[in-house]
Amino acid sequence: MPHRSSTSRLAVRLRRRRKALAERPLLYSAIALLLLALLLALAWPFTLAHLQAIAVLDLVANKPVPALLRHFVVEPVTATELTLPLPSGPVRARLYTPTNHPDAPALVVLHGVHYLGMDEPRLVAFATAMSSCGLRVLTPELPGIKDYQVDAHTIPIIGDTAKWMAEQNALPRDQYRNQIITPPAFIPVGVMGLSFSGSLSLLAAANPEYRPYIRFVVAIGSQDEMARVAAFYRTGEDELPNGTEEALKPHEYGPLVIEYEHLSDFAPQHDLPALRAVLRAHLYEDKAAEAAALARLTPPQLAEADQLMDINSPITRQRLAAAEARHVQDMAGVSPHGHLAHLTTPVYLLHGAADNIIPSAETEWMESELPSETLKAALISPVISHLDVNGADPSPLDQLRLVHFFALVLHAAESH
Numbered sequence: 016m017p018h019r020s021s022t023s024r025l026a027v028r029l030r031r032r033r034k035a036l037a038e039r040p041l042l043y044s045a046i047a048l049l050l051l052a053l054l055l056a057l058a059w060p061f062t063l064a065h066l067q068a069i070a071v072l073d074l075v076a077n078k079p080v081p082a083l084l085r086h087f088v089v090e091p092v093t094a095t096e097l098t099l100p101l102p103s104g105p106v107r108a109r110l111y112t113p114t115n116h117p118d119a120p121a122l123v124v125l126h127g128v129h130y131l132g133m134d135e136p137r138l139v140a141f142a143t144a145m146s147s148c149g150l151r152v153l154t155p156e157l158p159g160i161k162d163y164q165v166d167a168h169t170i171p172i173i174g175d176t177a178k179w180m181a182e183q184n185a186l187p188r189d190q191y192r193n194q195i196i197t198p199p200a201f202i203p204v205g206v207m208g209l210s211f212s213g214s215l216s217l218l219a220a221a222n223p224e225y226r227p228y229i230r231f232v233v234a235i236g237s238q239d240e241m242a243r244v245a246a247f248y249r250t251g252e253d254e255l256p257n258g259t260e261e262a263l264k265p266h267e268y269g270p271l272v273i274e275y276e277h278l279s280d281f282a283p284q285h286d287l288p289a290l291r292a293v294l295r296a297h298l299y300e301d302k303a304a305e306a307a308a309l310a311r312l313t314p315p316q317l318a319e320a321d322q323l324m325d326i327n328s329p330i331t332r333q334r335l336a337a338a339e340a341r342h343v344q345d346m347a348g349v350s351p352h353g354h355l356a357h358l359t360t361p362v363y364l365l366h367g368a369a370d371n372i373i374p375s376a377e378t379e380w381m382e383s384e385l386p387s388e389t390l391k392a393a394l395i396s397p398v399i400s401h402l403d404v405n406g407a408d409p410s411p412l413d414q415l416r417l418v419h420f421f422a423l424v425l426h427a428a429e430s431h
Contacts, residue, residue, distance in 0.1 A: 064429065067148040068421035074144040075137065076404040090115060092146045099155060101175040103168075108155040108176070109133055111146035121151045121184045121202075122428045123177055125160075127210030127236075128272060130299040132161035137403070138209070150428055153180050157212065163272050163298055165211045165241070167348040170218050173206070174225030180204045181228040203230035205428045210373065210401065213237030217351040217381075220360040231361040231391070231427055236401050238373050239355075239380035241346035245273060245339045249332045253374040256383040261376040266401075269372050270326040270335055271298060280338040282319050289313075293320050355384040363392045363424055367399040391427070394420045 070084045091114040099106040113119050124142055129135045133154040142152040155176045159169045181201035206229050208216035213234030220229045238244045247253040248270040252260040274281050275294045282290050289312055296305035312320060325331055339346070347353075362385055366378035375395045382393045398409040398417045 064422040064426040065418060067425055068418045071141070071144040071148065071421060071425075072404060072418065075141050077140075090147045090149060092143050094143070099176060099179050101172060101179065103172055103175060106155050106158075106172060106176065107133070108153055109142075111142045111152040111154070113146055113149050113151070116149055117151075119149050119151045120429055121153065121180050121204045123153045123155070123173075123180055123204055123206045125157060125173060125206070125208040125212035125216060126154065127212055128160050128163050128165065130161060130163075132156045145425075145428075148425060148429075150425075151184075160212055160215075163275050163295075165215075165272070165276065165349055166345065167215075167218075169212070170215050170222070170349075171225075173208070173212070173216055174219040174222060174228070177204055177206055177219065177225060178228040201228060203228055205229075205231045205233065205424075207233040207235065207424070208237065210236050211238065211349070214239070214241075214351050215349060217358070217362065218349070218354060220362075221351070221354040221358050226360060229360055231363065233363040233365070233424055234378075234381070235365045236367060236370055236373055236399075237364075237377065237381075238350065239377045239384070240350045240352040242339060242343065242350070243380075244269070244373055244377065245335070245346060247374055248273065248326070249335050253376040255376045256379055261374050263369070263371050263374055265326075266371045267324075267326050268298075270331070271323075273335060273338060274323050277338050277342060280341060281323060281334050286316050286319060289316050290320055290323065294323065297324070351381060352384070355381060355389075356386065358385060358389050360389065361391045361427070362389055363420070363427075364390070364394070365399075365420055366395045367401055368395050368397040370399075370401045372401045392420055392423050396420075 066084055070080045073080045073084075093112045093114050095110045095112065097108045097110055099108050122145065124138065124145070126133050126135055126138050133139075133156045138154060142154050146152045153176070155172070157169050157172060159166055178201070181204050184202040184204055185199050206216045206220070208214070213232075214237040216229075216232050217234055217237070219225045220232050243253060247263075248265045251264055252262050254260055271294065275291070275298060278287055278291055278294070289308070292308040293305060293312070296302075296308050309317065309320065322328060322331060362381075364378045364381055366373075366375040368375055378393060378395055382390060394416055396409075396413060396417050398404060398413050
């Protein structure tokens with residue numbers, strides 16, 4: 016009997032061990048599935064940002080959004096016209112709000128030098144696409160930039176706009192009604208500046224008065240040093256940080272903006288109104304107004320207008336050089352160069368590789384000057400030109416890099 020009892024107990028133990036061994040794979044599988052679910056949950060926000068980035072870039076490029084991605088940019092958007100009561104005076108603006116998320120994170124997007132300002136179709140399409148991803152997007156009108164004036168007066172408008180939006184961005188006070196928590200006075204917002212506005216946004220972030228209200232800055236196609244860009248308009252060369260030169264034929268737009276802004280350096284005082292009307296109509300792409308303005312010119316004024324338009328003329332280049340020398344301080348006032356080394360606001364830099372308005376070397380200069388902990392991403396991409404997504408035959412890897420850049424920006428904007 017003892018022997019039989021001992022054998023029986025051994026058999027029971029063996030059955031239990033076999034059962035445990037049989038159940039262990041199920042336990043391991045359950046643990047693996049749990050870990051996978053946790054990993055996917057943690058990675059999902061960043062994955063979503065990449066899917067949204069693909070959709071946003073397609074929308075901006077007027078391409079159809081793949082059916083599988085439409086779900087991620089289908090949030091209806093409401094556009095509201097505003098007048099911002101800023102210290103410098105009232106500023107027209109438009110707020111794009113995802114209808115189902117009126118308290119969504121906020122992003123300020125600043126237009127570049129263009130006569131349509133915040134109504135420029137590419138900007139409207141971009142702001143709408145970004146908002147459809149679940150962001151409130153504010154696009155203020157920058158009066159000077161809209162009229163092709165790149166000067167330091169725009170910097171406080173950018174800073175005050177960020178402050179205004181940061182205060183609007185504070186969580187609704189009724190969420191704190193039954194809590195002993197003081198609601199925040201403001202929640203910093205991201206600021207994205209296009210072209211020259213990107214550089215002015217960096218200068219606003221470098222100002223202690225505005226720094227607390229700016230969560231991060233995205234500068235797209237922006238200059239580091241205006242004097243170097245102005246010299247590029249004359250020479251077709253822009254120096255890189257490594258000492259080499261980037262050679263590129265400048266777009267006529269660049270030198271014409273300098274002529275328009277400092278017209279008194281290029282023509283007699285009594286001819287300025289007539290010549291300004293010609294340049295403005297040309298920059299505003301109003302052919303009828305340009306023809307009418309030209310028709311009103313006297314023969315000497317017409318010769319002056321022809322000279323201004325001939326940006327490759329040695330005489331025009333000499334006048335451009337003289338204007339550069341005369342406005343060194345003005346150009347320094349709109350240049351992030353010298354202000355970036357101690358910047359603590361996170362920065363994202365993007366530039367088109369073939370940009371002939373502001374050469375991509377300018378982003379390389381900013382990249383070399385920013386602290387590593389401040390520079391979150393920098394990309395010079397052949398997918399874009401200046402501000403258009405129209406690069407010639409970009410590779411799939413180039414497109415992926417651009418998607419990743421915008422995913423980083425979206426992720427930063429969507430994270431409170």
